[in-house]
Amino acid sequence: MPADAARLTIDLDAIAANYRLLRDMAGGAETAPVVKADGYGMGANQTALRLWAEGARTFYVARLAEGEALRRALGDRAATILVFDGCPAGAAERLTASKLIPVLNSGEQISAWAGAGPCALQVDTGMNRLGLTLAEAADLAAAPGGLRVDLLLSHLACAAQPGHPLNDKQLQRFTAVRRLFPQARASLASSGGVFLGPDYHFDQVRPGVSLYGGGPHDGHEPRLTAVATLEAPILQIRDVPQGDSVGYGADFVAETPLKAAIVTAGYADGYLRASAPAGGAWFAGARRRLLGRVSMDLIAVDITGADARAGDMVELIGPNLTLDDAARAAEASAYEFLVRIGRRSRRRWIGEA
Numbered sequence: 022m023p024a025d026a027a028r029l030t031i032d033l034d035a036i037a038a039n040y041r042l043l044r045d046m047a048g049g050a051e052t053a054p055v056v057k058a059d060g061y062g063m064g065a066n067q068t069a070l071r072l073w074a075e076g077a078r079t080f081y082v083a084r085l086a087e088g089e090a091l092r093r094a095l096g097d098r099a100a101t102i103l104v105f106d107g108c109p110a111g112a113a114e115r116l117t118a119s120k121l122i123p124v125l126n127s128g129e130q131i132s133a134w135a136g137a138g139p140c141a142l143q144v145d146t147g148m149n150r151l152g153l154t155l156a157e158a159a160d161l162a163a164a165p166g167g168l169r170v171d172l173l174l175s176h177l178a179c180a181a182q183p184g185h186p187l188n189d190k191q192l193q194r195f196t197a198v199r200r201l202f203p204q205a206r207a208s209l210a211s212s213g214g215v216f217l218g219p220d221y222h223f224d225q226v227r228p229g230v231s232l233y234g235g236g237p238h239d240g241h242e243p244r245l246t247a248v249a250t251l252e253a254p255i256l257q258i259r260d261v262p263q264g265d266s267v268g269y270g271a272d273f274v275a276e277t278p279l280k281a282a283i284v285t286a287g288y289a290d291g292y293l294r295a296s297a298p299a300g301g302a303w304f305a306g307a308r309r310r311l312l313g314r315v316s317m318d319l320i321a322v323d324i325t326g327a328d329a330r331a332g333d334m335v336e337l338i339g340p341n342l343t344l345d346d347a348a349r350a351a352e353a354s355a356y357e358f359l360v361r362i363g364r365r366s367r368r369r370w371i372g373e374a
Contacts, residue, residue, distance in 0.1 A: 026253075026285065026365060026366065026367050027251060027252065027253035027285060027286040027290045027292075027337075027363075027365065027366040027367070028251075028252050028253070028334070028366060028367045028369070029249060029250070029251050029362055029366040029367065029368050029369070030249070030250040030252070030339075030369055030370075030371060031063045031064060031067070031248060031249060031368065031369070031370045031371070032246075032247070032248050032249075032250070032371055032372055033067060033068065033071040033370055033371065033372035033373055034371070034372030035234065035246040035247060035248045035372070036063070036068055036071060036072065036232055036233065036248050037071055037072065037074075037075050037372070038246045039228075039231060039232050039233070039234065039245050039246055039248070040052065040054065040072055040075050040077065040228075040232055041075065042244055042245065043212075043215050043226070043228045043231060043232070044076075046215050046216070047210075047215055047222050047226045048219060048222060050222040050223060050224055050225055050226050051078075051079060051224065051225040051226070052077065052225075052226055052228065053077070053079035053080065053081060053101075053103075053208075053225050053226070053227050054068065054069070054072050054077050054079075054080055054081070054227075054228060054229075054232055055080075055081040055082075055211065055227050055228065055229035055232070056068050056069050056080050056081065056082060056087075056091065057081060057082045057083035057084070057087060057105065057229070058083065058087075058360045059087075059360075060233070061229065061230060061232075061233045061356065061359045061360055062249075062291075062359045062360045062361070062362050063233050063248060063249065063359065064368070064370060065082070065087065065090070065091055065094075066090070066091065066094035067370050067373060068232070069091060069094065069095060069100075070094065070095070070373070071372065071373065072232075073095065073098060073100065078099070078100060078101060079100070079101040079102075079103070079225070080100060080101070080102050080103070081102075081103050081104075081105060081227055081229075082102065082103070082104055082105070083104070083105045083106055084104070084106055085104055085106060085109075085112055085115060085116065085121070087104075088102050088103075088104045088116075088119060088121040089115065089119045089121070092119045092120065092121065101122060102119075102120070102121050102122065103121070103122045103123075103124055103141055103172075104116065104121050104122070104123050104124060105124050105143075105151075106123075106124075106126075107123045107124050107125045107126045107127075107130045107134075107143070107151075108123040108125060108130045108133045108134040108137075108140075109130065109133065110129070110133050111133070112133065113133055113134055113135070113137045116137070117137055117138065122138075122139060122140060122141055122171075122172075123140050123141070124140075124141040124142070124143050124174065125140050125141065125142050125143065126143050126151040126152050126153070127153065128153075128157065131161070131168060134168075136166075136167045136168060136169070138169070139169045139170075139171040140168065140169065140170060140171065140172075141170070141171065141172035141173070141174055142158075142161075142168075142170045142172070142173050142174070142202070142205070143174050143175065143176070144158045144173065144174075144175050144195070144198050145175065146175040146190075146191040146194040146195050146198070147178055147187055147190055147191045147194065148175075148176055148177070148178040148191075150176070151176075152175060152176075155194060155197075155198055158198050158201060158202075159198075159201060162201035162202055170202055170204070170205045171205055171206065172205055172206050172207070172208060172225070173198070173199055173202050173205040173206070173207050173208070174207070174208040174209065174225075174227075175191065175194075175195045175198075175208075175209050176209075176211065177191055177209065177210065177211065177213065177214050177217075177221075178191070180210070180211065180212070180213025180214045180216075180217060180221075180237070181213045181237065181238050181239045182238070183213075183216070183217060183238060188217060188221075191209075192209070192220060192221060195207070195209050199223075206223075206224035206225060207223040207224050207225070208223055208224060208225035208226065208227055209221055209222075209223055210222055210223070210226045210227065211226070211227045211228060211229055212228045212229050212230050212231035212232075212235070212237045213237040213238060214226065215228055215231070215237065216231075216237040216238065216242075229356075230355055230356050230359070231245055232248075233248045233249065233344075233355075233359055234246060234247050234248040234249060234343075234344050234355075235344055235345060235348075235354075235355030235356065235359065236345045236355065239345070239349075239354065239355070240345050240349070241343045241345040241346060242345075247339060247340045247343065247344065248344075249338055249339070249344060249359065249362070250336065250338065250339035250340065251286070251291075251292070251336070251337045251338040251339065251362060251366065252334040252335060252336050252337065252339070253284045253285050253286035253290070253334070253335055253337060254284070254285055254331070254332050254333065254334055254335070255282045255283065255284055255285075255329060255330070255331050255332065255333050255334075255335060256283050256284065256285045256319070256331060257282075257283045257331060258280060258281070258282055258283070258324070258329055258330070258331065259280070259281050259283065260278065260279075260280055260281075261275045261278065261279050261280070261281050261312075262275065262278055263275055263276065263277055263278050266313070267281060267312040267313040267321050268312065268313025268314045268316065268321055269313065269314045269316060270313075270314060271313075272297075272298070272313050272314055273298070273312045273313040273321075279312075279323055279325040280323070280324050280325045280326075280327075280329075281312055281321045281322065281323060281324065282304070282321070282322045282324045282329055282333075282335065283319055283320075283321055284302070284319065284320050284321070284322055284335050284337075285318065285319060286318075286319070286320060286337060286366075287315055287316050287317045287318040287319050287320060288315055288316070288317055289317045289318055289363055289365060290318075290362065290363040290365050290366050291358075291361040291362035291363040291366065292315060292320065292337055292362075293315070293351040293353055293357075293358065293361065294314070294315045295315075295351040295352055295353065296311065296315050296320075296347065296350055296351040297311045297313065297314050297315045297320070298310070298311060299350040299351075300315075300347060300350035300351060301342060301350070302320075302322045302335045302336060302337055302342070303335070303336035303337075303339070303341040303342050304322065304324055304327060304329070304333070304335045304336070305324070305327040305328065305329065307327075308341070308342070309322050309323050309324055309327075309335075310322070310323045311323075322335055338358070344358060344359065
């Protein structure tokens, strides 16, 4: 990768620290990391191996192919890997071959799994996305047909909003349906649910975004450690006269003379186009404003008053510009910002197990 590329540094020690925080908050509940979407863009294999060293033994992915890849990466480690997509038609053989556990979401999936082994069962308690209805769950509990449900789970729709009434409603529904499957362990909380308190923890919690530094309530959480640092080098420095514009559409016009750094990152690198004008960059010990639009390969940063030269690195996300603040400036979520950091950015991992 050429020296002018953006650079994403992923701190696995920070992921481990966030895991320990969430594990402590979860009390006696198992903490099972979610490493779907390539570990939220941070590297599923590297994350899982680091968290295995921290004591994690259960991991979640979304797609079957993700589970197969993670099984290969973990080798002969006796990890439990669950697949949120469950068992679509024709998938049972592949799931069994890689010792993956499906999270069954429908009657069709239950039939497709057909007693092939232990499974998890998802019940919809109010999100209306995946899972059996409460009535379907009751029918299954009355006539399981040999299905071995080891884990019962549901997903909170509004965990990022602690005061939302749907949280309590879903908790009550999940508590009721859990009684129908007394042999199964129970899991309701992802990252936001961990922070809602012990009533939501049950036997297992499934943190995702907060492992990677994202706040559980769509805002910065100071107890979490920053994981991702996205930096890009200055390609050119230019003087912009008063009255001149910067970038496409001439959206920004200089009211006074200024110095602009043209930085080699853009929306092709996952730095969201909507980050301008509210977003910023960190350079020479200060937050700097963006000038004009984010383009595909470049952004312009106001470095007036700073000493700079081509090749100097500019921080776009990191310890000085939190992930949640960057996401908010782009009117996005921390989830979206992380997973959209492009593969053109050179990745390096520190703190590998």
